[in-house]
Amino acid sequence: MLWQALTFQLGYNATLVTLGAMLLGVAAGGTGTFLFLRKRALVSDAISHATLPGVGIAFLVMVAFGGDGRNLAGLLFGSAVTAWLGLLSVQWLNKNTRLSEDSAIGAVLSVFFGAGVVLLTVIQTMSQGRQAGLDSLLLGSTAGMLFSDALMIAAGGALVLGLALVFRRPMTLVAFDSDYAAANGSNVGRIDLLTMGLVLAVTVVGLKIVGLILIVALLIIPPVTARFWTDRAEKVWLISGVIGGAAGYLGAAISASAPNLPTGPIIVLVCFGLFAISLFFAPSRGALSSLIRHRRFQRHVHRRQGLLALANGHPIYERYTMRLLSQEGLIRPDGVATKSGERGAASAMLDERRWRLLREMPAHEDTAASYDGLSDLETVLTKDQLHELDMKLAEVTP
Amino acid sequence: MSKATHLTLHDGQSAEELAHSPLAVRGLTVSYGEKPAVFSVDMTIEAGSMTAIVGPNGAGKSTLLKAALGVITPLSGQASVYGRPLEMERHRIAYVPQRASVDWDFPTTVLDVVLMGLYRELGLLKLVRARHRQVAMEALERVGMEGFADRQIGQLSGGQQQRVFLARALAQGADLYLLDEPFAGVDAATEKAIIAVLKTLQSQGKTVVAVHHDLSTVETYFDHVFLINQRRIAQGPVAETFTAENLQAAYGGRLATAQLDRLSEVG
Numbered sequence: 001m002l003w004q005a006l007t008f009q010l011g012y013n014a015t016l017v018t019l020g021a022m023l024l025g026v027a028a029g030g031t032g033t034f035l036f037l038r039k040r041a042l043v044s045d046a047i048s049h050a051t052l053p054g055v056g057i058a059f060l061v062m063v064a065f066g067g068d069g070r071n072l073a074g075l076l077f078g079s080a081v082t083a084w085l086g087l088l089s090v091q092w093l094n095k096n097t098r099l100s101e102d103s104a105i106g107a108v109l110s111v112f113f114g115a116g117v118v119l120l121t122v123i124q125t126m127s128q129g130r131q132a133g134l135d136s137l138l139l140g141s142t143a144g145m146l147f148s149d150a151l152m153i154a155a156g157g158a159l160v161l162g163l164a165l166v167f168r169r170p171m172t173l174v175a176f177d178s179d180y181a182a183a184n185g186s187n188v189g190r191i192d193l194l195t196m197g198l199v200l201a202v203t204v205v206g207l208k209i210v211g212l213i214l215i216v217a218l219l220i221i222p223p224v225t226a227r228f229w230t231d232r233a234e235k236v237w238l239i240s241g242v243i244g245g246a247a248g249y250l251g252a253a254i255s256a257s258a259p260n261l262p263t264g265p266i267i268v269l270v271c272f273g274l275f276a277i278s279l280f281f282a283p284s285r286g287a288l289s290s291l292i293r294h295r296r297f298q299r300h301v302h303r304r305q306g307l308l309a310l311a312n313g314h315p316i317y318e319r320y321t322m323r324l325l326s327q328e329g330l331i332r333p334d335g336v337a338t339k340s341g342e343r344g345a346a347s348a349m350l351d352e353r354r355w356r357l358l359r360e361m362p363a364h365e366d367t368a369a370s371y372d373g374l375s376d377l378e379t380v381l382t383k384d385q386l387h388e389l390d391m392k393l394a395e396v397t398p
Numbered sequence: 399m400s401k402a403t404h405l406t407l408h409d410g411q412s413a414e415e416l417a418h419s420p421l422a423v424r425g426l427t428v429s430y431g432e433k434p435a436v437f438s439v440d441m442t443i444e445a446g447s448m449t450a451i452v453g454p455n456g457a458g459k460s461t462l463l464k465a466a467l468g469v470i471t472p473l474s475g476q477a478s479v480y481g482r483p484l485e486m487e488r489h490r491i492a493y494v495p496q497r498a499s500v501d502w503d504f505p506t507t508v509l510d511v512v513l514m515g516l517y518r519e520l521g522l523l524k525l526v527r528a529r530h531r532q533v534a535m536e537a538l539e540r541v542g543m544e545g546f547a548d549r550q551i552g553q554l555s556g557g558q559q560q561r562v563f564l565a566r567a568l569a570q571g572a573d574l575y576l577l578d579e580p581f582a583g584v585d586a587a588t589e590k591a592i593i594a595v596l597k598t599l600q601s602q603g604k605t606v607v608a609v610h611h612d613l614s615t616v617e618t619y620f621d622h623v624f625l626i627n628q629r630r631i632a633q634g635p636v637a638e639t640f641t642a643e644n645l646q647a648a649y650g651g652r653l654a655t656a657q658l659d660r661l662s663e664v665g
Contacts, residue, residue, distance in 0.1 A: 037504070037505070039501075166522050166523065167522065169517050169520065169522065170517075170522070172506075173514055173517060175504070176500060176501075176504045176506060176511075176514075177495060177499070177500045177514070179464065179469050179493075179495040179499055180493060180495050180514070180566075182467070182468065182469040183464075183467045183468075183469050183491070183493035183495070183576075184488065184493070184517070184518055185485070185488045185518070227505060230505060231505050231506070231507065231550035232505055232506060232507055232510060233504070233505050233506050233510070234510075235505075236505050365587070
C-alpha cells in the first residue's frame with residue numbers, strides 16, 4: 001500500500017493530497033528558514049493561531065451573503081486578515097510597550113485563538129450554513145480535497161517560494177546583521193514584515209492540509225534540521241526546502257496507505273523523524289560526532305597530562321589517565337613507566353621545552369597562536385623548523 | 399583654512415565646508431528612553447581625515463554613528479554626506495558595526511560575509527559571479543584573511559572576525575568608512591593590521607571615522623578627534639583638540655588622573 005501511495009497509484013484524491021503536501025512542505029521549509037535565521041520562530045505560532053477568528057468571521061460573512069460558508073478561498077482570505085492583525089499586534093506590542101516579543105506572542109496567540117474558539121462554538125449552534133467540519137482547519141483534513149483546493153495550495157506555495165527566492169539576500173542580511181543592512185539603506189522593518197508576510201501566506205495555504213496548530217512544526221523543523229548539515233545560509237535554505245518537501249510527500253503517502261492515519265500529524269512526525277536522524281548522525285554538528293570528538297579530545301588531554309606527570313615524576317591522580325596509559329602499555333599496573341612510557345614522557349617533555357622557546361620567537365607567532373599545546377610538535381612544524389628549534393634549545397640549555 | 403578656525407567655528411560652519419564634508423551632522427538628538435543619549439550634536443568630518451570619536455562609556459559614541467547613518471531614527475537632526483542628503487550618497491559609505499552586534503554562529507562563511515558588501519551592487523536578481531568573488535577575495539587579502547575564505551565565521555578568533563568585517567566594508571569600495579569600536583577585543587597583530595589598512599585608505603584619499611575607546615592610541619592612530627559626552631565637547635586636529643582640558647570636560651571625574659598627567663606632560 002505504501003509503495004502504491006508513494007508512486008501515486010492510490011487514486012485521484014490521494015495523488016492530489018500527496019502532491020499538495022509536498023509543495024506545501026517545500027514552501028514551508030524554504031520560508032521558515034528566514035524565520036529561523038532571524039531567531040523569531042515563535043512569531044509563526046502567533047500568526048497561525050490568529051488565523052482562527054478569521055475562519056469564523058469569513059464563514060459568517062459568506063453565510064450572511066447567502067452561501068453555505070464552505071468556500072475554501074473565502075475561509076483562507078478571512079484567516080489571512082486576522083493573522084495579519086495578529087502579526088501587527090505582536091509588532092506593535094513589542095515596539096511600543098515594555099513587553100518583550102515572547103510575552104507579546106503569548107498574549108496575542110491566546111487572545112486570538114480564544115476569540116476563534118468562541119466564534120466557532122457560536123457557529124456550531126447556528127442553523128444556517130454547512131458548519132460541520134469547519135474545525136478540521138485546526139488539525140488539517142484532506143478528506144474530500146477538491147482539485148481547485150489543490151491548485152490553490154500549489155499556486156500559493158509556488159508564489160511564496162518565488163518571493164522568498166527573489167528576496168533571499170535582503171532577508172538573510174537582515175537576519176545576520178540588521179545594523180549593517182540598515183546602514184546600507186535596507187528598510188529593516190519592511191523586510192521583517194515581508195518575511196512574516198511570507199510565513200503568513202504559507203500558514204494560510206497550509207491550513208487545509210496540516211491545520212493551524214501543526215503548521216509551526218513544518219515552518220521550524222526543516223530549517224533546524226537543515227542547519228545540522230551545513231554552515232551556509234543558502235544551503236540551509238535549499239536543504240530545508242527538500243526536507244519539508246520530503247516530509248510532506250512521505251507523510252501524505254503514509255497517511256493515504258492506511259485508514260485512520262491523519263495527514264497533518266503524520267507529516268509532522270515524519271519531519272521530526274528526519275530531525276532526529278540529523279540530530280544524532282549529522283557529520284559535524286550532530287550529537288554523535290560531537291560526542292566522539294569530545295571523547296577523542298579528552299583522551300588526547302589525559303594522555304599528554306599523564307606523560308608529562310611521568311616525565312616530572314609526579315603522581316597521577318586521575319583514574320582515567322592511569323587506565324589510558326596502561327591500556328597503551330605506557331605504564332605497568334603498579335604505575336611505573338614502561339620503556340615506551342619513558343620514551344613518550346621524554347618526547348612530551350622535549351615538546352614542552354620546544355614550545356616555551358617557540359612562543360618567544362616572533363617568527364613563529366602564527367604557529368604559537370594556533371598550536372593547542374597538546375599534540376606532537378612534529379605535526380605542526382616542518383623537519384627543518386624543528387631542527388632549527390632544537391639547535392636553539394641546545395644553545396639556551398647547555 | 400588655519401587650524402585655529404577649526405576649533406572655534408563649530409556651529410557656524412560655512413556652506414562650502416559642509417558641501418565638501420564626507421559626513422556632516424546637524425542638531426542630532428537621539429533618545430532611547432526619557433534621557434537623550436546624544437543631544438543636539440553638530441559634527442563635521444573633514445575630507446581625507448582619520449577621525450576618532452572619543453568619549454566615556456555610554457557617552458553616545460556608537461549612537462551618534464548609528465543615528466547619522468539612519469540605523470536608528472533620531473528624534474531630531476539631519477545628516478548630509480558629501481553635501482547631499484544621506485539617501486542619495488549612501489553608496490559611498492561603508493559601515494563596520496561592532497563585532498558583538500551579530501551572532502557568530504550564523505550559518506555563513508567568511509567569503510559569504512564579504513560578499514554581503516556587494517549586495518547593493520548585486521541587487522535582488524543578479525547572480526554572484528567570478529568577478530564578484532574576486533573582489534571579495536582581494537578584500538580578504540588586504541586584511542590578511544584570504545586563507546580563511548571557506549571557514550564558518552564562528553571558527554574565527556575575535557581579531558579575525560573583526561578583519562572579516564573590515565574586508566566586507568572594503569569590498570564595497572566606498573569613500574567614507576565608519577567603524578564602531580574596531581579594536582574592541584582584538585589581538586595586537588589584528589590591531590596593527592587594521593590600522594595599516596585604514597592608513598592606506600587615507601593615503602588613497604578616503605575618509606575614516608572610528609569610534610575609539612583607547613585614549614593611549616588616539617594620537618598615534620588618528621589625526622582628528624571628536625570628543626563627545628552626550629553633547630559635543632570638542633572637535634578638531636588631534637594636536638589641538640586632544641588636550642587634558644578637553645578630556646577632563648568629556649570624562650569628568652571618571653578619567654584616571656594618571657592618564658591626564660601623562661597627557662599634560664605631552665601637551
